[in-house]
Amino acid sequence: MKALKWILLAEDDPHIAEWTKLALAAGELACEIRVVSDGQAALDCISHRGEFLANDWINPVFVLLDLKMPKVDGLEVLRQIKSDPLLKNIPVVIFSSSRELTDVVRSYQLGVNAYVVKPVNFQQFNETVKQVGRFWVNVNVPPLEFLPDMTAMARDPSHRSAA
Numbered sequence: 001m002k003a004l005k006w007i008l009l010a011e012d013d014p015h016i017a018e019w020t021k022l023a024l025a026a027g028e029l030a031c032e033i034r035v036v037s038d039g040q041a042a043l044d045c046i047s048h049r050g051e052f053l054a055n056d057w058i059n060p061v062f063v064l065l066d067l068k069m070p071k072v073d074g075l076e077v078l079r080q081i082k083s084d085p086l087l088k089n090i091p092v093v094i095f096s097s098s099r100e101l102t103d104v105v106r107s108y109q110l111g112v113n114a115y116v117v118k119p120v121n122f123q124q125f126n127e128t129v130k131q132v133g134r135f136w137v138n139v140n141v142p143p144l145e146f147l148p149d150m151t152a153m154a155r156d157p158s159h160r161s162a163a
Helices: 014-026 039-047 074-083 101-109 122-139 151-155
Strands: 006-010 032-036 062-065 092-096 114-117
Touching (some): 006 014, 006 039, 014 032, 014 122, 032 039, 039 062, 039 074, 062 074, 062 122, 074 092, 074 101, 092 101, 092 122, 101 114, 114 122
Parallel strands (some): 006 032, 006 062, 062 092, 092 114
């Protein structure tokens, strides 16, 4: 079934992914949360490729993206999203344990919409995730809401840019 709104969570640690899903759900967002555990799956999901080819959902409300992931790291996922004309307007929030200045600067150079450091305290983690979700789902007004559904174009290879 096609969800009207959904969030893509790209997180390789299953415990953090579960905590994040629970916190987003506690934020009472009217969204489905789809979880992938590596960067390649994140790219395939958002681009409707591979195992995600048959999915007919619209673009996510936002992507919550870990930096350190297997197969393709978060910075490369971000670079590919922001360099694709059909995906570049999707908000991407880096959600990482890294406080490294180089990670923060590189993320913003590649077009990240926000960089959030994962709190180590469980209560702070929960509250941070809820706030991030509420902002991007309930407060932010993305330009994609005013554009036609790009799903068909995203699936048609003639409309895709070379990554």
